[in-house]
Amino acid sequence: RRAAMAAGEEEEDEEEERLRRRFMAPPVSGLRELRRRRRELRSRMELLIMETQAEVCRALAAVDPGAAFAVDTWERKEGGGGISCVLQDGDVFEKAGVNVSVVFGQLSEEAARQMRSRGKTLKASADGKLPFCAMGVSSVIHPKNPHVPTMHFNYRYFEIEEADGTKQWWFGGGTDLTPTYLNEEDAVHFHKTLKEACDKHDPKLYPKYKKWCDDYFFIKHRGERRGIGGIFFDDLDSPSKEEVFQFVQSCAKAIVPCYIPIVKKHCHDAFTPEEKQWQQLRRGRYVEFNLVYDRGTKFGLLTPGSRIESILMSLPLTARWEYMHTPPESSREAEILEVLRNPKDWVH
Amino acid sequence: RRAAMAAGEEEEDEEEERLRRRFMAPPVSGLRELRRRRRELRSRMELLIMETQAEVCRALAAVDPGAAFAVDTWERKEGGGGISCVLQDGDVFEKAGVNVSVVFGQLSEEAARQMRSRGKTLKASADGKLPFCAMGVSSVIHPKNPHVPTMHFNYRYFEIEEADGTKQWWFGGGTDLTPTYLNEEDAVHFHKTLKEACDKHDPKLYPKYKKWCDDYFFIKHRGERRGIGGIFFDDLDSPSKEEVFQFVQSCAKAIVPCYIPIVKKHCHDAFTPEEKQWQQLRRGRYVEFNLVYDRGTKFGLLTPGSRIESILMSLPLTARWEYMHTPPESSREAEILEVLRNPKDWVH
Numbered sequence A, B: 001r002r003a004a005m006a007a008g009e010e011e012e013d014e015e016e017e018r019l020r021r022r023f024m025a026p027p028v029s030g031l032r033e034l035r036r037r038r039r040e041l042r043s044r045m046e047l048l049i050m051e052t053q054a055e056v057c058r059a060l061a062a063v064d065p066g067a068a069f070a071v072d073t074w075e076r077k078e079g080g081g082g083i084s085c086v087l088q089d090g091d092v093f094e095k096a097g098v099n100v101s102v103v104f105g106q107l108s109e110e111a112a113r114q115m116r117s118r119g120k121t122l123k124a125s126a127d128g129k130l131p132f133c134a135m136g137v138s139s140v141i142h143p144k145n146p147h148v149p150t151m152h153f154n155y156r157y158f159e160i161e162e163a164d165g166t167k168q169w170w171f172g173g174g175t176d177l178t179p180t181y182l183n184e185e186d187a188v189h190f191h192k193t194l195k196e197a198c199d200k201h202d203p204k205l206y207p208k209y210k211k212w213c214d215d216y217f218f219i220k221h222r223g224e225r226r227g228i229g230g231i232f233f234d235d236l237d238s239p240s241k242e243e244v245f246q247f248v249q250s251c252a253k254a255i256v257p258c259y260i261p262i263v264k265k266h267c268h269d270a271f272t273p274e275e276k277q278w279q280q281l282r283r284g285r286y287v288e289f290n291l292v293y294d295r296g297t298k299f300g301l302l303t304p305g306s307r308i309e310s311i312l313m314s315l316p317l318t319a320r321w322e323y324m325h326t327p328p329e330s331s332r333e334a335e336i337l338e339v340l341r342n343p344k345d346w347v348h
Helices: A002-022 A031-036 A041-063 A109-117 A184-199 A205-216 A241-266 A273-292 A295-302 A308-314 A332-341 B002-022 B031-036 B041-063 B109-117 B184-199 B205-216 B241-266 B273-292 B295-302 B308-314 B332-341
Strands: A070-075 A080-088 A093-106 A131-143 A150-161 A167-178 A229-236 A318-320 B070-075 B080-088 B093-106 B131-143 B150-161 B167-178 B229-236 B318-320
Touching: A002 A031, A002 A041, A031 A041, A041 A080, A041 A093, A041 A131, A041 A150, A041 A241, A080 A308, A093 A308, A109 A295, A131 A241, A131 A308, A150 A241, A167 A184, A167 A205, A167 A241, A184 A205, A184 A229, A184 A241, A205 A229, A229 A241, A273 A318, A273 B273, A295 A308, B002 B031, B002 B041, B031 B041, B041 B080, B041 B093, B041 B131, B041 B150, B041 B241, B080 B308, B093 B308, B109 B295, B131 B241, B131 B308, B150 B241, B167 B184, B167 B205, B167 B241, B184 B205, B184 B229, B184 B241, B205 B229, B229 B241, B273 B318, B295 B308
Parallel strands: none
Antiparallel strands: A070 A080, A080 A093, A093 A131, A131 A150, A150 A167, A167 A229, A318 B318, B070 B080, B080 B093, B093 B131, B131 B150, B150 B167, B167 B229
């Protein structure tokens, strides 16, 4: 029996060693702790976001071999921390960041107000305290070539403990594409890959989260969407923690097959200075969405002690705003604008 | 008597003709109407903002003779309109805009909520309606040369009619400077000119509005101010409408003498690509402030039918975000950062 235990421990050590080598940095909660509590959902989610970070970074590095990820680990004095992996000024990518964060502590007044405003009933204790834990992986990839689209994804898990000890929990996330020029084949590939990941769980999910994505990434003051969408969901807390986790896991596994083939296909496409300039104007719109509307960015900017450089890593390296810029009718610039104003169904 | 009346009319026609030639475009409320109601404060303020727009545009054109202002007049279907004067890609200025807007109608729910949140008690009628009128002149000047600072000003007047017929009114405004590199002589000149304009009315005004400016143009998530300040005030409704108007007029007259000498002094300064890049990074911060915190931008984006291109004209032509950029100690880049973190008194 002692021998069996030793063998078990050895296996565990091996598994731990495997993860240690695989991850970009040691997890915020510590590998040993995560392995010890491996049955708890918080631990499984932290392992999933670490795994996703590693998988995406490796896939990006493989298509841009000249560039290297800077890996920063940071701590949040109020509780938790994160790992930021950022590649800047590569051959293929202008700026690509993949962040993991695991933060906990007390919800700020402002953050609680924002959550209540979207329908959460958060019963704080007499001293107004609301212990929370938020973890997620998020990423924005801005390529250099205007024929390679920008991609964003984010998968996150939230827990809040109310005054009476009950725990509210939910998942949120999504993956979406922002091309400078429309390529229908790419759009179909991207959406089809996401649909397949969703369909494994419930055929109703993709149409619902596709629409949610089009509605969420809406730059209201422009009447335009940020990109050609993908999937988006938030406040997901049914049918069960386990089932939602499984779904999120499928979405996370779909990131690389969604995007990397599109990068490989176009990263050597020729482009003109005018095409590069149109990309810069679209990057300006990206900045507008992220700073004015994005819930994650706003939550980050409002959370005391959050790491600003990691939150604003989503902003492109460069962006441009021209007064009254309007592309000529029937141009390729007008073509993408039309789709941003009137989203299309890419798969049925 | 008939001859005297005719002479009076002739004089009025001449004055009207003089204004017509002077202004960048016909005023939103019509020149004849403004002249007829010339004793009302709304009319006097509209004439002042038209005058200010013309004066500033002419002064900018004089230092950048190769460039021309595009003048757009626009109407707002809910009521009112405006005149946007924008110079893009000149020899001296990368982007310079001077806007006038005069809008009226019903305050949107969201805008009313935002005003109440800063202490206004706005009693809406049973149907929730709050008739309002807002007018102002606003401008952002982004020069090409990193040794010429960006300048912003805005002077505005607000009226809201409550359910019981009482009118709330207030003025707001300010002028502030955003240099890429610190030049103490320029900072002193800028602040001194503003102080002189304020001191004519009350020696308490400058110190109060200088501090307000430092507090207002604060990029909280960065712990930095947007620039080296100037003056800023809002909700100004005492001692009397007339006195506040006179004060606002003095501030408006100070814009050209504040700024143009600094432009002339530095617009031919040599600069390096590194200095240009630092300017681009500072422009990124400018975008962050305007999209995340600026009250005027937020109000504009929330007001249905407002002219987005005029509101977002404040954004620079180009901006840049680098992950974890930190200038070396004792560099000229670190010098300006220090002042943005700890504002200084430039005049006593």
